[in-house]
Structures are given as structure tokens and as C-alpha cells.
Amino acid sequence: MAKEVRSIVITGNGTNCEMEMAHACRLAGSDVVDIVHISDILWGEKRLEDYHFLNLPGGFLDGDDLGSAKAGANRFLHARIRGTGRPLFEQVIHFVEQGKLILGVCNGFQLMVKLGLLPAVDGDYGRQTLTLTFNDSGRFEDRWVHMIADPESPCVFTRGLGGLYLPVRHGEGKVVAAHEGLLKRLHEGRQAVLRYSTPDYSSPTMDYPLNPNGSVDAIAGICDRTGRLFGLMPHPEAYLHATNHPRWTRENLPEEGMGLSLFRNAVEFIRNELL
């Protein structure tokens, strides 16, 4: 592979944030950014291994009809690649084993959790131990939220970041863990990277609507033990330019949106560590 950062954005079956996700990768400096329909992979015309950075964007996979991303996860687990007959999920696991980066946003995060790619506290990728379920409010909401990033987290996406202000747009974003022990492990591994916070970024909060869904321990984003797989409910690709900010007409904001930093970190990491 030539020395270029190659990003893939997967779409199809109800995914709908692929354009802005790809735009974020481009702005962050990725040399190649391909929006790839999942059927292209299932027909063997595209392979994950040709990329370094796998983006799983937001949307409604199969309408979230069986619960968010459930039917989508079923496809990843059981659909097979034409020609080879191997499950698609093998490609994903191989991608993870190579130490490459995966970012799941909203529905993409839900997909990663339901595939067991996150949090995988024991490195047991493929076993679901956590879930994202219906918001306590019982409704889908579009609203901007504040988050604080854990500076001690291994997450490569949030390096150097303090607070983040991004929109959530979901009905099923509440983190629920299978048991208390898991949460403990999650915190020990500093895997609960992002937490909904007060507007001054001082402390995590369980207060609605600052915490928009009632997520346990105010968790908004999670990484795996290596910090290379990362998922979050808020949409970093929705804040790439100042004019995306809900109050840009009344506040002095930097032209670059806060969401872009996550993508910059990813591309920089790939350039430094994977190429």
C-alpha cells in the first residue's frame, strides 16, 4: 500500500450521514476517502483491508426496526462475501487485529456496541456486553450537548481534547451495562472516554437535558482497550464549520468546528503509527 491515509465510509440500508462523515475525513487530511455501499463489500468489489480508517456513520440501519442497529449487526455477523463465502464480520475482526481505526457515530456506535466491538473490555471482540437503548425521555431528540473527554483515556480520537459541544440526534442513546462489574472495568480501563457534562465542562451530569438520554454515568462515548475503536452518540461530523453551531450568529467562534478534531487525531495517528 502506498503511503497514503485511506478512509472508508460505509453506507447502505438506512445509513444517512455518509456525506458529512466523508467530508470530515477529507478535511482532516485523509488522502483517500471512499463512500462505499455495503453491497460493494458483500459482492467482493471492495475490501476493508485496503483501508486504515473505517467510518460507521449515523442513520437508521434497517429502520432500527428490531432495536437500534440490531438488524444491521445481524447483517455484519451473518452476511457472506460473494466468491469467498466468508462472513463479513471476519473482515472487521481482521481490520481490528491489524490495529486500524474504527469510528462509529450514533447508529454506527450502536452497531459497534451490538456487534460487541465496544467496549470489549477483555479484548473479546464480538461479544455484546453493553447496550444503547431508548432515551429516558422516550423520544428522539435533536439537541446540542456538552461533553468532557477523559485525558487519561487510551482513545486516539480524543487526544488533547478537553470539552466538546456537539449535537445528539437519537432516540436510543442511553448506555446500559449488563452488570455493575462491567462498568467498573470500563472506568478502570479509562474506556468511558466522553461524558455528558455541565455547560462549563466542569463535571459529568445526569440532569436532563444536559444528559439527553439518561445514560449511565453520563457516558456519551466509549473506546476499546486499545483506544483505536471508538464510538459516540453525538455527531462530530455535524460540527465541521462555525456555521453549524446553533449560536454562531451571536458568539465569536473559530471557523473550524469542534467535531473535526476527532478526525484530525485519527488521520494523524494513522500517518504516524500505521503508515
Added chain:
Amino acid sequence: MIHRIEVGFKQSVRDVLGERTCKRIVANLGIDVREVRTIEVFTVEGSFSREELEVAAAGPFSDPVIQVYSVDRPLARNFDWLIEVGFRPGVTDNVGKTAREALELLYAERGAGGRVAVYTSRQYLIMADIDRKNVDAIASKLLANDLIERYAIMGKDEWDAERGMPPFVPRVTGEDRPVVQEIDLAVADEELLLISEKGVLALNLDEMKAIQAHFQDGNVLDQRRSVGLGAKITDVELESLAQTWSEHCKHKIFNAFIEYCDEEGNGIVIDSLFTSYIKESTRIVRESRGDKDWCRSVFVDNAGVIKFNDDYNLIFKVETHNSPSALDPYGGALTGIVGVNRDPFGTGTGAKLIFNTDVFCFASPFFDKPLPKRILHPRRIYDGVREGVEHGGNKSGIPTVNGCIVFDERYLGKPLVYCGTGGMAPARSMGKPSHRKEIRPGDAVVMTGGRIGKDGIHGATFSSEELHEGSPVTAVQIGDPITQKKMTDFLLRARDLGLYRAITDNGAGGLSSSVGEMASLCGGCEIDLQKAPLKYAGLQPWEILVSEAQERMTLAVPPENIEEFKLLAEKMAVEATVLGTFTDTGKFHIRYGEQTAAYLDMDFLHNGVPQLRLTARWLPTCRETPRIAEPADYGKALHEILGRLNICSKESVVRQYDHEVQGGSVVKPLVGSMNDGPSDAAVVRPILDSFEGVVVANGICPRYSDIDTYHMAACAIDEAIRNAVAVGASLDHLAGLDNFCWCDPVESKKTPDGAYKLAQLVRANKALYDYTIAYGVPCISGKDSMKNDYIIGDTKISIPPTLLFSAIGRIADVRKAVTMDAKRPGDIVYILGETYEELGASEWYAHHGFIGHSVPRVNAGRAKKRYQAIGRAIDQGLVASCHDCSDGGLGIAIAETAFAGGLGIDMDLAKVPYEGQRRNDYMFFSESQSRLIVTVHRDLQESFEKIFEGQCCAEIGIVNDTGIFSVRGIEGQLIISEPLEGLKASWQRPLNF
């Protein structure tokens, strides 16, 4: 074999759906319920082993972290009452479809033999000390819609914990016995009308007689003989004609020959309102722009097309889905939004969809009088429509950027559900202008997307009737946004590969309309209905042709591309079927297998409908100016008006719509210091590496129709334009869509005042003509829905004549866009435009139970100068905030500017330029049009005022940081001094559910 998989939440996990249902039962029905829990039920049909079902239940069907499941054994326990709600046969079950696909994928390897089907239902476990009558009320008034759903009730005493609920399989049981029937039209007039009525054809006697006459023509008969048809019309032909000639498709009232008589007895004749007013005004505006005309395709396609820049076009359409939403608010509205998505998508060579905009007209959700028969409670309509549009818009990945909700008691009979969608397409597709459609004889007729069922049969003709006792169940359908999303993903790729030549959507009238309309571009078609993919057996040929089953597009595919097209469809899991060929024979030729089922002249099909001849008589209303006392407490009055349904915040609805997907959101529906102020218009940036933006706005003011529809229409047009320019749209590049929803204006026994209602329509059209020309804002597309009446028994409810005027425009640089919230203490508050004593049909009068007669009038000459000037001021960066002054008048607009910005405003009513009886309440609450409230930084005062030299522009107040909105009256006394939080709370409270 039938199996039941049940999925419920673990004890430790909150069941928010159950909690919300519990709240609704208590709040909406007033029935005391302690707790509700839910269980999802999958009824599986197919040959699966128990182990296989266990795997499916544990896998895709349930979430191991929070849920438990059971196979063929009930989960429910510990309840007082159990209600299970499932779909009736043939109703779209999206979850069931996804579950089936998941199951098939899971067992694809072993090749799941035989037929697999999954039907979903939901159990509500209720804890409450109530009797069966109350449980039945919960089921029928809240949980299930009898038209599309069935329910079963079980008390704890009847419950068998071993067997649970008996499985119910809503399979459509039909057998294929296709018959093309012949109908004898050589009968007496009464008989003709009976045929129309019985068949829900909505054809009047003149139309039936025109068909009768056509089928007596010797030439026609000879040609029919050549394809094996006799002298009698077939049911397929009659249905095709009924669909194509429906009010919905042919706009017969808008194309009628009308004799209009005004109050002084002066008569004029109008040969088609559509041609004389709507098309003509657009022609005049386009002509006046000469070679700078930016209209690309108007009134000829599924949506209007204008230029965005040299490389891209904008496409826009607004539709209504009123009658289905009255019967099934959720399904009706969902189908409305995914349906209108297909209009821009099916325009020219196809477009990417970039925004939705929705406007609803409802009766008060707090309606507390007895409901007329077959009418759903307005709260149920409100909740159902809101949710339908949420699912339709959000799941399609199209941001809902703008909209409003209008309340009037007369929308009880029929709610109005306006759904609009904008698209963007490259200006050229495969080297040709993308806004034109071309079809060549020999191109394949291809249908893609969903399958055909009985859903939506007679939708087009049904919507051309009032809501009555026998309104057909099949008119109701539920959209499937994911099937549509998969199809649009596929078709956009096919477009960019140049695989098809033309595209159109299957909406009203189904294949008969889509193929019929496309065939008129090349001069004919020949298709075989037997090839059409069906959801289930038992459809008659005519049903296949006119079914309005959703999520389908019809395409013209050149023969050399058909294999590649089909292969791409297969790969992307979209069904694509060749139904036949486009021809140039001049015939609409429909076969079922080898048998010809219809053989109609294209010319007769499209142009044979006889023109209606109607009479319109205008009688101005003459109501007195009401005598109302000046309020003793203006603060209290302000709180009350802020809390009126037409003015209060719609945030709870807006938040549930994704308004930011696609990443180009610039001016959101909610703005200001706390992200909760009411934005005037939306700005989106569809091309992420460019700063050019699209502006979307709406104007609607049906209350003014009670006085004069001319001014109602003028005000709606002005409001849309005013909203658009308020955020920074250029008046030079703004187009409109007219969307008329009327009550039946054809005089008849059931509509004795038809001539007046038609005169109201004529006057609205005259205003549309006058004002679109005056502003240079041409209509590029539109829609009408003419039978928004409810007639059952002695009760008749007609909606107020309603025009939604939607505007789409351009802002050259989105970084210059302006929002409505006050920005900084010290900024100067201006009012642009005169205030008159115009309180007729205002919110202030309505609050006191009056209508009055002094309806606002629009002076377009002055307003146009003002709008051009505000455009210059915004472009020069002189404007801190700009807010449109509309319902409730300047007092409301300034209060909103203040609390949205979290800043106080001190204003002086005496400084407001005003003509009329000088009363504080009149000045404060008058709804004079074309006014804008602007705040400007003191340093920019001079430059700003210079731009408005010679225009009405008055400094009336100052922004401050006191947190108080204060108003001094005409005598200089303080009449209002209210903390912002309190005002905002009054504005936010009413619809905060």
C-alpha cells in the same frame, strides 16, 4: 407452522414506551392507570426448529443486555389487563419485514425452505383497578386504530399462563382469479352515475358521458377490435380514466371555466384559474427577467426546478396528505412525507433530497366537546402526525428544517398535513440538461422499489371526495422509509452511471398515472400487469394498475442498459421489474399476460376530460369592528397572547425532527442564546465545500379567509417572502410554491354556498397573480386539495380556505445569514414598515372571540423596496438580528426577539409609525404585514439608516441587559415590565408535551 417469539424488558430496566403510554392514558383519556409495561411479539410463519427460533430470539430479535425472550410461551405476568395490538391483514408491517429479512439471512446457508413471514404485535400490560369498558377505551382510543389494527383484551382472571394469547396471523388470503371485466356504458344517466359512485370513481355525469361517447366512436371500436376488445369499456380502462381524470391528478376545479361575479354585479370569465393566474404570473415574471431568468422547469414535472448556481439546480415540491391523515394520522403523515420525497426525486433525471418542511393545521389538542362520528381526537391527530413525519423524515436522512403548526377548530373535520421536500441535482446529467425528461420508443418501462398490494387503492379518487361514512379502508397506507432509502441510494447511483433516461414516481393513481404520464412524452406504452411484483395473491388487473402501494418509481431504461440496471439493482437489494415498453403508437396499451386489458387513446386519456363550468359569486363580509375594552393589565395580556396556540413555542415537535443531518445546517428552526427561539426561515448549505446556501420559508394565515381570501393569499405570500428575506435570502432569487387546501367550491345540494367558496378561490388566485408579479417571486410548482370537508349525518365541517405559500431561495454566502434573537445590550431596535389599525381576524380579536373586518392589506410596492433594502443591509453586515412581525403583531415579535436573545428590550410604542385609532392594544397587536423588527449595533446606526432613507424605518427601543421586557405606551407611561423568563415560560408552556 406458527410460532410466537415474545420479547420484554428485564425487571431492572426501564420500559420507557410503557411509561409514556401510561402517561398518555392518564393525561389524554383521564383513566387512572398505575403502570404499563410492553412486550413485543413476533408471530413467525415458516418451518423452523425450536433451536433455530431460540437463536433468532436471542440474536436479532432481542438485546441480551436489557431484554428477555420466550419462544412459544407467554412472557406476560403480573398484570390486571393485557391488550395486544397487531396489524390487520395487508397493512404494511415494517418491523415484521425487517424481522423476516433478519431471519432469512440467519438461515440463508441452510436455505430456509418454504414461505417465511413475520407479523408483529405489541402487548400492553396494564396495572389498574379499572373495568373492561375502560380497557376497551384505552385500546380503541389510544393504542389501536381500528382501521388498520386489531386488538384483543385479556383480564388477569382469563389468563392462561401456559398458553397466553392465541396467535393471530394477519395473512392476506387471496387467490389469483384475474378477470378483466367489461362494463356497459350504453345506459341511462342515472345508471352512469351509479357506476361512478359504486366504483369510487369520483367521475361526474359529464365525464361519464364523455367516456360513453368516446366508446361509441366507430374508429375507436375498430381499433379495439384489432386487439380483441369489444365495444364495452373494461374495468382497467375505466379505472385508468378515473385516476387520470381525478381532481387530484387533473385539477379540474383549477382548470374549470368560471363565471365570476363581484359584489357590484360585475362579471368576468376565467378560462382556467391555473392558466390565467398561476402560470401566467410566472410567465410574466420570467419574461421580465429576460436572459437572467433562473427558472428551469415549472409546472410540467413532479416538482419545480430553479437554478442554484451554474453547476446545480434546486428542486422543490409541497404536497398534502389530508384525508389519509384524518383516518390514520401516523400512517397518513408518514406516507405524506415519504410520498413527497419522491416528487423532487422523480423530477427531471432525479435529485438528491436535501430538506423537508412540514406545516400542519389542526384543531386544538385540548378540544373538549363531543367528537363527531369517525373523527379522531385532535390530540391523537397531533401526536400521530408528528410521529409519522418524525419517522418518515428522520429515517430517510433528510433534515426537517422548517415548518409550523396552525390551529383552528374547523380543522377538526380534516387536518391539513403539508409535507414539502427540496432536492438538488447537477444541472447537467450525461451531458444534457437534467431538468428535462426524454423518453424514446423502445425504452423499457421499469418499476423499482416496493411491491404492489391493495394499499392505497382509490387514493386519488378518494382524496377528491369529502370524508364520509364509507371512506375506504384501502385508502390508508403506511410508508416504509427504509425500502425507499435503499431504492433512492440505488437510483442515484444508476443516474450517475447514466443507466436510465427518465424517472417519475408512483403516487396517486399508481402505475396508471406514472406510466400514463411518462408515455405522453413518447406517445404510448405497452405493459403487462402480470409481470408486476405483488405483495400477495388475489389482486385484480385493475387493482395492480391503480394501487398506490408506496416506495415505487417508474423509469424509462434504454434497452442497451437494461441488464446493467438490473444487475446493479440486484446487488443493492432493490427490486426492479421490466413491465413493458414505451412506444409511439399513440395508445395506452395494458395487457394482463396475452390479454389486452386496456387500449386507450393517449390523447383521450390525457385531454379527454370535459372542462367543468362553474359559477362564482363574491359577497364581501360586513362585520362590525368589535368593541373591546383596552386591557387593564398589558403584561397579563402579553402573557396570554404568547400562550395562544398559534403563537406559542412548537419546540417539543421541532426537537423530535432531525434538522441537522447532511451536515449543512446554518440557520436552525431553534435559535438564540438558549437554542430555543423561533427562527423565521431555514438556511442550509447543501454543498459542504461551498458557502452558497438555500433558504426555505413558509407563509400561511387562514384566519384572514374569514374576511377576504384575496388578502389572506396576499398575506401568506408576503409572510413567506418576509421570512425568507429576514434571514438573508436575496429577493432576486426567490421562487414560490402555492398549495391550496379548500373546502368544496362546487355548488351542489351538499354545498349550497359553493359559488361563494369558488369566489374565495378566485380571489385568492387574483392575489397570487398580483403579488407574485409585484414581488417578482414566481410560482414554480403547486398543488391543490379541494374537498376538505367532513360530512356525516347532519354534521358538516369545512376547513377555512387555506393557502400555504412556500418560498425557496438562495443566499450567496451563508456566513452573512442573520437570526432573530437580540444579540447585544445597547443595540438599537428598529421597526421597518408602517403599522395600521389592522386587527381583522387577528390573534388579539380572536382572543376576545371576534373576527372584525379590518384585515391586513399588503402594499407590495413599499414592501419590495424594504425587502431589497434589508437584503443590502444584511449583505453589508449591518444587521444584528431580524425578525418577522406576524401573528400577534409587533409586541409578540419584539418579546420573542428579547427572550430568544436572553436580553431585555425597552421599547416605546409612541415611536411606532402608526395610522389609525391610537390605542396601545391596537398598535401592539395589529397584524399589519411587511414589517420587520431589526436590531442594529450603535456603531452601524448611520450606515443602516442610510440604506432605509426615504422608507419607513423607526427607532423604537434599545436592547439591554436588565432581563426585563418593558414597554412604554403612547402616553409615555410604563404599560409592560415583565421578566424575560416569565414571558418565555408562558410561550413555552402550552404545547410542551
